[in-house]
Structures are given as structure tokens and as C-alpha cells.
Amino acid sequence: MLSKRKNNKAWFLVLPVVLVVAFTAIIPLMTVANYSVQDVLSPANRLYVGLDFFRAIATDPAIIAAFQRNLIFSTQILLIEIPLGIFIARLMPREGWKAAAALVIVAIPLIIPWNVVGITWRILARPDVGLLGVTVNQFRPFDIGNTPADAWVTMVAMDVWHWTPLVALLVYAGLRSIPQAYYQAAAIDAASPWSVFRFVELPKLRRVLMIALLLRFMDSFMIYAEPYILTGGGPGTSTEVMSILLSVLALIQFDLGKSAAFSLIYFLIIQVFSFIFFTVLTLDERPGATKKTKRTVIHKRDDAVDDVTSVEGGRS
Numbered sequence: 001m002l003s004k005r006k007n008n009k010a011w012f013l014v015l016p017v018v019l020v021v022a023f024t025a026i027i028p029l030m031t032v033a034n035y036s037v038q039d040v041l042s043p044a045n046r047l048y049v050g051l052d053f054f055r056a057i058a059t060d061p062a063i064i065a066a067f068q069r070n071l072i073f074s075t076q077i078l079l080i081e082i083p084l085g086i087f088i089a090r091l092m093p094r095e096g097w098k099a100a101a102a103l104v105i106v107a108i109p110l111i112i113p114w115n116v117v118g119i120t121w122r123i124l125a126r127p128d129v130g131l132l133g134v135t136v137n138q139f140r141p142f143d144i145g146n147t148p149a150d151a152w153v154t155m156v157a158m159d160v161w162h163w164t165p166l167v168a169l170l171v172y173a174g175l176r177s178i179p180q181a182y183y184q185a186a187a188i189d190a191a192s193p194w195s196v197f198r199f200v201e202l203p204k205l206r207r208v209l210m211i212a213l214l215l216r217f218m219d220s221f222m223i224y225a226e227p228y229i230l231t232g233g234g235p236g237t238s239t240e241v242m243s244i245l246l247s248v249l250a251l252i253q254f255d256l257g258k259s260a261a262f263s264l265i266y267f268l269i270i271q272v273f274s275f276i277f278f279t280v281l282t283l284d285e286r287p288g289a290t291k292k293t294k295r296t297v298i299h300k301r302d303d304a305v306d307d308v309t310s311v312e313g314g315r316s
Contacts, residue, residue: 029267035260053261063262066242067269070221073156073241077220080160082213085167086205090197092172103172106165114162118229121158125150125230144231148238151231155239158226163219167212174208175201210281214274221270242266 036054039047057063088106093099112120127133127143132154136142144151182200191199224243227233233240246266250259 032260032263035256036264038257040256049257053258054265056258057262057265062237063242063245065237066240066245069239070241073159073223074217074220076156077159077163078213078216080156081164081167081216082209084160085164085212086171086209088164088168089171089175090201092168094176103169106168109162109165110169112162114225115229117158117162118226121154121161121226122230125154144235146235148235151235151239155227155230158230159220159223162226163216167216170208170212171205174205178204206281210278213281214277217277218270218274221273 037048037050039049039053041047092102092106109117124130124132125142125144127137133142133144141147142150144154178201182204183196186196186200222243223241224247227239227241228244228247231239233244243266246259246262249255249262253259
């Protein structure tokens, strides 16, 4: 039997992408790694310091506190935006001109640049002329410039307003891809709306929700422009996330070696958390898990057959 020869010419088609990625990602990353192990005193005078900058970053109290704020912020964002996006997507019409209008309205926050979002919410939250600030001040004192809790809540609300539409659109696309046969079968069984969501829609949305979860975690953990424009990291350091601290270290203090080490650690943290999320969410889809599940079902079926056989033997 003749063996089919492999055609490797297709690899040349992805060569431009490889070159672009090399110049835009790999080479800059290697440059940052080079700076992270050197103390640049001048363009011609550099001192090799090894892992000293990494140790300094890992034990810096300010960076540890900023890391904790990042975790809290990302957790709050995921707990709010994922359920809210699912709720909005299920309320959106599925066909007709209303569906097109709903898609346009929901997508409006996504087309607004990050810096414009920060400026808009900064004006909106001003306690003297901002609509949000003046309205809240009718019931309680509100000032994002002096009250850490007000600044934090405003930052979370700003991100929810800006990025929940992304989750809603992803879930909406997933809902549109579900065949009508599933809904017809649920209607025949007189399933409740909650049962339809729990046993029909949610399993079909698993991959979509995994993408939404990964995207929103990475974006929220790397957030920079909106909180920097809204509060500048204040009041004090209450909204100072890791990206703001990194920009201060690199652009204001101009500490190249320490900021390079910080950026590498920041990059690795995001990659590790994303890998953990992906591994947990796809655990049931792995071949080993599938085989284990099938084996469990077979054992249960055999046990049930044995029980029936023993019952029939007792009757006889």
C-alpha cells in the first residue's frame, strides 16, 4: 500500500505571521529579559546582577499589595460580568430588526477607547458637576478623590459598564448557535425556563463561557488606562494596581532593570492563572476524563444488571 507523502509547503504560508510575531513579541520579550538581569548605569556601562531584581520585586510590600488588589478586582469583575452578561444575552431578541438594534446598542461601550472611558467616568463621578457624584451625594457623601471605597466601587462599575457587553455578545452568539430541536424537546417535556437554561443552554455555552472568562480575566488583570485616568491609583494607593505601579517604576523612576523583572513576573502570573483557568474548565473534555466517565457508567450499568438478575432469581 502506497504511503501518502506529506506536503510541507503549507508551512510557508504561516511564515509571515511567524516573522511578525518574532518582531513584535519574541524580540521585545528577549530584550526585556536581558534588561532584567542587568543594572543599566549608562548606555555603555552595565552591571550584571543576576536574579537580584526578581528577588526585590517578589519581596516588595508595595508590589505584593498591588497584586492583592489585582486579584480582588479581577475576582469581583468575573463574579459580576459573567452572570450579568448571560442575563443580558438571554433577554436580547433572537431575530428581526429588534435583534439588530439590540446588538448595536449593546456593542456601543466596546467601541469607545479606554482613555475616553476613563475621562467620561472621571467627569461623571465628580461630586460637584458629575451626574453620578451629584446624585449619590443626595443620599450620602461621595468623593472618589478622598474616599478609597468610593474610588474602588467607581472603578469596578466603570469596568462592568465597559466590558459586560463583550460577555453578552459572546453568550448571545452561543445561544444563537443552539439548534431549535433542543428547545422543542424541552417544550414537549414542559421544562421550566430554569430547566431549559440549566440543562440545554448552559452545557452548550461552556466553550463560549470559557473564552469569556479567560478574556475578561486577562483584561481585568492587565487593566491600566481606565483606573490611571479615573483615580491615578489613589486616593493613596487604594486603586493602585500592578500596571500602574509598573508604569511608575519604568517611566517615572526609569529603573529599567527592576521594571523589566517586574514585567516578566507580571507576564508569568497572567500566563499561570490563564493556564489554571483553562485546565480546570476543560478537565471533563480530556480523553482520560472521558474514559473514566465511560468506565464509571459501564460499572453502574453492570451493577444495575446484576441487581435485576438477583431480584428475578429470588422471585423464581
